[in-house]
Amino acid sequence: MDIKVVSFDVFGTVVDWFGSIEREARALNLPVPADEFTLAWRAGYKPAMARVVSGEAPWALIDDIHFSILEEILERFGIDDLDESQKRHLNLAWHRLDPWPDSSPALHRLKRRFTTCTLSNGNLSLLEDLATHGDLPWSRILSAETFGTFKPDPRMYRGVAETFQVSPEQVLMVATHQDDLEAARAAGLRTAYVKRPLEYGPEGPAKRFSEDHDFLFEDLLDMAARFGC
Template identity: 55%
Template sequence: MDTLHPASIDDWKANTRVLAFDIFGTVVDWHGSIVREMQALYPSVDANAFALAWRAGYQPAMGRVRSGELGWTRIDELHRLILESLLPRFGLTHLSEVERVHLNRVWHRLDAWPDSVAGLLRLKSKFLICTLSNGNLGLLTHMAKRAGLPWDCVLSAEVFRAYKPDPATYLGVANVLDVSAHEVMLCAAHHDDLQAARACGLRTAYIERPVEFGALQPKDVSPQAGNDLHATDIQALADQLGC
């Protein structure tokens, strides 16, 4: 796969063909969505703590797959494993199987950030836009349908049977869409994701999501060296890319 970048900014903007988006935190508000649902379903539970604890189990769970401790396991199943470990801590062991399944599928029902749909529609007018998420295909498809996310293509770690930051995920986007790595730009709210993409020859755009972890835990969204673009949100990214 060709990973050489065009020489100038004008060249790479002209040659960028695909915008691949991280999803959790970048396009959808996982924290706020889970908090809202927990407050509605189980008002006695500390919804903020529950959402943060569930998300905190995400990387360790994927680490078990990467290390070979677990065979290939979809995010839906990893989310369920984490959920089961949280139920005693939050006094929810009484939940029935039906209730547990419904709660686990909250990740399918995450709300988009207010700028996401309009921004993606603008970008779609000029670029192919797709997901590049560790979320599984069913999760991402259900989420897109509910939230109105206008993807041209839904790509997932499930397609490549590897979780980011495995190079197979980033280069897999280029391979599936039959473009060179430098013609793909990863758009994400996480610098580690972007750094791994750059190492594979992709362009990168950072999207600020200062309240990804809630208003009580604001993120530092300062620009970092290496990214081609830095945008306050997806609408601002569309502005920078001339859409």
Template identity: 50%
Template structure:
């Protein structure tokens, strides 16, 4: 049994897609702009991994997720022909990622899990983003740990091992909880325990189920309440 649980956040704890679509719709109404907001939300998110890869390979210096999100947003708005926005308007829209709503089970499930385990984020989101998100959404973290603290984005080993080290744990005493098999496989590769939580609507209603090998992860759960049941809390 682990001593602490570290949670991926985007998609695992919070529903980024519905939240960003809603923020873009409000932006469009405020500025009198029409757009395919679900498609823009998907493109904004799909730019995330390539942008991080540029940092991980050294093409870009260390750059916070807030700043990577802004780079992607500027490109999307330019491509859509949306201009003449103030810096305050652009900053507010970019900080939509600080205002993501949790999945319906997240707060209750995390609260139950916190009764037995230390619970923390382990996200590529920067510390200020994760802190603001938690404050707004009522996420009951014991601490907020970000890849920013290590200067390495997941799936670099330094992020997983750094999290364990900050908590004073051996890697095998820490369990990563995530909705993304690739994240879990990277964590497992450096000795962490793993729990997969299925979020079937992260990418919209037509999302195919992920391919998992039988018994690939230590736990497989339908949501955080199911995971709490399995972990006895």
């Protein structure tokens, strides 16, 4: 395949949001299990994105959406002893997510052959902080903020091809989420599923995926090796 650009989902695919957020929640000694708190925070993510894409809710940065979800779950769990600065610091935990161990070395290798970019619902400052924190050497950072909408809006996927002036079939979308890849394929992109069995933690639900993609990888180092990088 004549792939020129490799675009990556970030949350879950490149970085370990569950382990990172759980660690920060545990450090605060919240009166609720850290894993339960983490999963509840993440559970508000897709519904919030869907409301924006449908036009039900106005455009907002993911940082602001994360904070709104945080306030909701703090109230739900009866946690009222965090002051504003503590809540803001906790919200920025999404800027401090650790990469999966294979992510940085694999991305360094892949960048030698391909143009690499993020294609994430995260805002630009968040993605830039993750790149610095995790030594993630993107050729370019693209986000929902770049295009003014959230995945799975097809404008996100087609926007990658337009940005780099290539055809959609010359863009490979890499993700660990079946719905993300299905939307990318519908927009004309090639797709690669990366297995991340621990995305929702060791006790998390089994993840749904199919082999109906151009590629199926065990992790990003497997991807780099199979592409000869």
